Amino acid sequence: MLPSAPLPPVRVVSIDPAIRNTGYAVLEGDFRSPRALDYGTLSMPQKLPQSACLLAIHEHVCKLIEQWQPDELAIEGIIYVQSHRTAISMGSARAATVLAAAKHGLRIMEYPPSCVKLATVGRGGAAKQQVAFMMRALLGLQETPAPDAADALAIGYSHLAATDPLRAHLFKDRKYV
Numbered sequence: 001m002l003p004s005a006p007l008p009p010v011r012v013v014s015i016d017p018a019i020r021n022t023g024y025a026v027l028e029g030d031f032r033s034p035r036a037l038d039y040g041t042l043s044m045p046q047k048l049p050q051s052a053c054l055l056a057i058h059e060h061v062c063k064l065i066e067q068w069q070p071d072e073l074a075i076e077g078i079i080y081v082q083s084h085r086t087a088i089s090m091g092s093a094r095a096a097t098v099l100a101a102a103k104h105g106l107r108i109m110e111y112p113p114s115c116v117k118l119a120t121v122g123r124g125g126a127a128k129q130q131v132a133f134m135m136r137a138l139l140g141l142q143e144t145p146a147p148d149a150a151d152a153l154a155i156g157y158s159h160l161a162a163t164d165p166l167r168a169h170l171f172k173d174r175k176y177v
Helices: 050-068 084-103 113-120 128-139 147-161
Strands: 010-016 021-029 035-043 072-076 107-111
Touching (some): 010 147, 021 050, 021 147, 035 147, 072 147, 084 107, 107 113, 107 147, 113 147, 128 147
Parallel strands (some): 010 072
Antiparallel strands (some): 021 035
């Protein structure tokens, strides 16, 4: 069997959406050699109205897309939460992100949190600290990223890992948005 040809590198913006603390990351490469180009958390003060937070998220994602010129956007899928209010605000933050990506013509992929944790840590119920530790290790980061940034890195890492034929079964629940 001949070795497979290397995949062209992909650049992806990945988002862990939330009204007050949206994690973001920009990764490049493929499943063999992913690297983080940028990551962090867009934090909003509690006194800022939700509408202003949504606008800031949308604008920040647009700026990331314009600055880094990604090929695709990966986002965390909808999660089950106890509170309807939390679900609505998380969905609103997600919508602000999806609109920014759609505005720039990007393909958008959604990954369930359990799929991301399974792909990065090996357990679908992994703790946030485990995800952050693994992102530092897998991406060769100098420091352990903050939880929301680590989640965004993990979403981007999962997106790149989904192209690995040996790990494709882990991503059966991903979908186009």
